[in-house]
Amino acid sequence: MSQAFAVFRAKMRIVGHEVASVRRQSKLKVAVITVFATALWIGAFFLFYSGFRWLISFGEEASRGGMNIADILMARMLGVLALAVFFMLIFSNVLISFSTLYRAKEVPYLLQGPITYRLFFLSRFWECVAFSSWAVGFLGSPLILAYGISGHASWTLYLAGFLFYIPFIVVPAAIGAIITLILARVFPRQRTSVMIGLGVIAVGLLFLYIQDTFNISRLSQDVVIAAVMDATARTQSPFLPSFWAARGILAAGGCDYGESLFQFLLLVSNALLLVWAAAELAQRIFYPGYSFLAGQDKTRIKPLDKGILGRLDETFRWLPNPARSLVVKDIKLFWRDPTQWSQFVIFFGILAIYMANLHTVGRGEIEKEMWRSWIACVNIASCTLVLSTLTSRFVFPLISLEGQRFWILGLAPLTIRQLVRQKFWLSVCTTSVFTVGLAVLSGRMLGIPRIHFWLSVYSVIIANFGLAGLAVGLGALYPNFREDNPARIVSGMGGTLNFLLSIGYIALVVGAQTVILQWWALERYTSPQMFWWALAVVVASITLLSLGATFIPLRLGLRNLEHMEF
Amino acid sequence: MIKTEKLTKHFGEKVAVDALTLTVNEGEFFCFLGPNGAGKTTTIKMLTGLLQPSGGRAVLGGFNIQQQPVEAKRVIGYIPDSPFLYEKLTGNEFIRFVAGLYQMRDGQAAQRAEGLLRMFGIADVADQLIEDYSHGMRQKLSFVSCFLHEPRIVIVDEPWVGLDPKNIRFVKDFLRERTREGTTVFMSTHTLSIAEEVADRIGIINRGRLLHTGTVAEIRALAKNPGTLEDVFLELTHEETE
Numbered sequence: 066m067s068q069a070f071a072v073f074r075a076k077m078r079i080v081g082h083e084v085a086s087v088r089r090q091s092k093l094k095v096a097v098i099t100v101f102a103t104a105l106w107i108g109a110f111f112l113f114y115s116g117f118r119w120l121i122s123f124g125e126e127a128s129r130g131g132m133n134i135a136d137i138l139m140a141r142m143l144g145v146l147a148l149a150v151f152f153m154l155i156f157s158n159v160l161i162s163f164s165t166l167y168r169a170k171e172v173p174y175l176l177q178g179p180i181t182y183r184l185f186f187l188s189r190f191w192e193c194v195a196f197s198s199w200a201v202g203f204l205g206s207p208l209i210l211a212y213g214i215s216g217h218a219s220w221t222l223y224l225a226g227f228l229f230y231i232p233f234i235v236v237p238a239a240i241g242a243i244i245t246l247i248l249a250r251v252f253p254r255q256r257t258s259v260m261i262g263l264g265v266i267a268v269g270l271l272f273l274y275i276q277d278t279f280n281i282s283r284l285s286q287d288v289v290i291a292a293v294m295d296a297t298a299r300t301q302s303p304f305l306p307s308f309w310a311a312r313g314i315l316a317a318g319g320c321d322y323g324e325s326l327f328q329f330l331l332l333v334s335n336a337l338l339l340v341w342a343a344a345e346l347a348q349r350i351f352y353p354g355y356s357f358l359a360g361q362d363k364t365r366i367k368p369l370d371k372g373i374l375g376r377l378d379e380t381f382r383w384l385p386n387p388a389r390s391l392v393v394k395d396i397k398l399f400w401r402d403p404t405q406w407s408q409f410v411i412f413f414g415i416l417a418i419y420m421a422n423l424h425t426v427g428r429g430e431i432e433k434e435m436w437r438s439w440i441a442c443v444n445i446a447s448c449t450l451v452l453s454t455l456t457s458r459f460v461f462p463l464i465s466l467e468g469q470r471f472w473i474l475g476l477a478p479l480t481i482r483q484l485v486r487q488k489f490w491l492s493v494c495t496t497s498v499f500t501v502g503l504a505v506l507s508g509r510m511l512g513i514p515r516i517h518f519w520l521s522v523y524s525v526i527i528a529n530f531g532l533a534g535l536a537v538g539l540g541a542l543y544p545n546f547r548e549d550n551p552a553r554i555v556s557g558m559g560g561t562l563n564f565l566l567s568i569g570y571i572a573l574v575v576g577a578q579t580v581i582l583q584w585w586a587l588e589r590y591t592s593p594q595m596f597w598w599a600l601a602v603v604v605a606s607i608t609l610l611s612l613g614a615t616f617i618p619l620r621l622g623l624r625n626l627e628h629m630e631f
Numbered sequence: 632m633i634k635t636e637k638l639t640k641h642f643g644e645k646v647a648v649d650a651l652t653l654t655v656n657e658g659e660f661f662c663f664l665g666p667n668g669a670g671k672t673t674t675i676k677m678l679t680g681l682l683q684p685s686g687g688r689a690v691l692g693g694f695n696i697q698q699q700p701v702e703a704k705r706v707i708g709y710i711p712d713s714p715f716l717y718e719k720l721t722g723n724e725f726i727r728f729v730a731g732l733y734q735m736r737d738g739q740a741a742q743r744a745e746g747l748l749r750m751f752g753i754a755d756v757a758d759q760l761i762e763d764y765s766h767g768m769r770q771k772l773s774f775v776s777c778f779l780h781e782p783r784i785v786i787v788d789e790p791w792v793g794l795d796p797k798n799i800r801f802v803k804d805f806l807r808e809r810t811r812e813g814t815t816v817f818m819s820t821h822t823l824s825i826a827e828e829v830a831d832r833i834g835i836i837n838r839g840r841l842l843h844t845g846t847v848a849e850i851r852a853l854a855k856n857p858g859t860l861e862d863v864f865l866e867l868t869h870e871e872t873e
Contacts, residue, residue, distance in 0.1 A: 071731020079719040082760060086719075174715040177679045178732045179704040352700075356683035359676075360642055 158241020
């Protein structure tokens with residue numbers, strides 16, 4: 066039997082068992098994921114559809130009396146999206162290839178078997194393609210559908226979208242794998258500072274290349290068409306695989322089958338060539354790189370009282386023990402777990418994008434009071450959602466992560482109440498730094514009225530208590546002591562419930578504020594006193610709700626832990 | 632069958648294995664002993680081709696593991712101390728996967744797997760997902776997968792973890808039986824009483840250097856005071872450390 070077929074068959078069986086195991090998972094979790102995924106897909110479709118409809122009407126209006134530029138604008142927009150996805154796929158494939166080819170648990174197992182490095186690479190490569198590209202399929206399908214419906218395209222557009230999908234994702238996957246193979250061979254021999262410098266230069270060059278393309282939204286309308294044509298011209302390079310895919314799909318939609326077939330064959334032949342090149346490269350340089358990485362001196366010496374982490378005890382001297390020991394331990398474990406970091410980096414990346422967009426919104430003049438009020442409410446929602454992301458992903462698993470080490474805490478002269486209290490205050494203190502800071506900064510950048518500003522800041526402060534209470538309390542009520550991976554702890558029944566209740570809490574807090582602030586913006590109150598009384602009622606309600614969200618889950622969780630046998 | 636010449640591995644500045652020269656003959660049961668961090672696992676990783684040596688060479692069944700890795704791996708079987716198994720496959724599916732990797736014919740693989748699964752007492756759980764197996768069952772499955780392709784050389788890293796006394800006895804007898812049939816067994820272990828019982832020859836490694844090789848009687852004779860293999864081992868490695 067062929068070795069490649071053996072690997073493929075085993076992987077297919079694994080996928081089959083994974084799918085079948087969904088039946089054994091929490092019904093609530095499956096329902097939440099299904100509903101959210103469907104809502105996301107439908108939301109994406111309507112977003113793309115309204116975007117394309119707007120482009121069509123804009124293009125028709127702009128070209129009144131002249132040639133219709135709506136089709137050109139749509140094609141250019143598709144080119145921009147394809148190019149952005151193409152670069153993102155290369156980047157994600159570099160990261161995924163590294164973990165799939167070098168770090169996965171099955172790598173040593175496969176390598177001790179009688180298979181060539183070429184075959185090893187190919188068997189793992191398809192996993193990289195699947196891992197890095199499923200999201201493109203998930204969000205690309207509503208895009209193509211929206212494009213086809215809004216532009217009244219032929220059914221062949223959808224068929225072409227499906228056929229072009231595989232070669233289009235294979236090209237960046239192969240490029241990403243080649244970059245990883247070379248980096249793994251070269252990187253360990255280079256100084257980290259050199260590699261960081263090269264990485265920064267590469268990202269800078271990429272940014273310069275696409276800067277114009279993504280800056281067009283800031284232009285005024287009278288120059289926008291010329292600017293769009295000019296800026297998006299780079300996405301139309303015949304040397305870009307994203308251009309081949311976009312052009313081929315559009316040609317199929319316009320019934321130009323010859324052009325579509327040509328672009329398809331161009332994409333497929335390049336995909337095959339790149340996969341072949343990557344496999345040959347793997348045959349030559351994979352093993353030296355793998356062995357060098359495995360053979361590095363991994364001794365990590367961390368002397369007491371040296372470095373930032375080493376001085377934590379000194380920093381928290383003002384805290385009484387055992388709280389200090391627990392806080393220092395939690396911070397050290399968090400910092401030394403790379404899986405936690407990667408999540409944190411993604412989180413701050415999203416935050417940076419949010420802040421950059423606030424900057425753009427803040428520069429515009431928002432005349433109407435009603436819209437300023439709406440923006441303030443949306444900003445409160447954003448800040449509290451950021452907070453709930455932090456508590457759901459990082460705070461909820463804290464109790465479960467004590468896991469099989471619970472006996473250490475159980476034997477220590479420490480009550481469960483002290484432990485839960487420590488987790489709660491650690492959460493409130495750390496998340497407050499980020500979220501209250503974000504609320505103040507975003508409020509200032511948006512220039513919202515004073516009443517909106519202070520209400521936002523108060524809501525975020527009080528939400529820190531409410532959401533921490535929910536996360537720590539439910540973490541104690543539904544602990545998972547068998548799991549060491551925080552991501553898996555979060556995806557369990559307790560994590561799902563915490564997520565849903567957090568969203569519900571945020572909806573109530575933001576909803577109450579939106580009502581009172583819109584009321585104020587539209588000046589519907591009969592006297593100022595009436596407004597202040599209403600505001601006091603809203604603030605009191607939010608406070609009461611937050612106290613409930615804080616103390617009820619904490620009490621239930623505490624009771625559960627105290628009655629638990631270890 | 633196994634021949635290493637000045638096999639060396641550096642991890643940065645640290646020398647994990649220092650010019651190891653060793654020969655293990657066909658049908659020999661060789662036990663590789665050493666304290667924690669002595670270089671046993673690094674040696675095994677070089678013998679199985681998972682690590683590239685910094686110097687020297689290893690030849691298994693006549694094939695240089697670095698220059699002819701596929702040919703060498705075809706004749707060896709490896710049982711790690713904590714085996715990796717695909718959690719979402721059943722025992723039978725995993726065995727079929729291994730048979731495919733070693734390019735065995737379907738009928739031959741099925742027949743051999745059936746015998747081994749029965750012999751190791753896991754035939755009745757072979758259709759269960761591996762994630763539901765106990766540690767001992769996983770260890771037995773890794774034995775089945777190792778012996779499926781009838782390797783001429785078997786490299787075993789501390790195989791007793793998770794096995795009950797009955798199964799330890801079974802594995803000892805099984806490995807001894809294979810050596811009588813001509814299979815070479817290279818086993819790293821901390822369980823000195825078992826090594827004393829089964830080994831044809833013993834090698835003691837400490838701080839990356841091979842201190843002594845010989846039969847149990849020869850190793851015992853090296854001690855200043857007569858005693859068990861454990862006493863001799865502690866004396867030899869203690870002297871070396873000092």
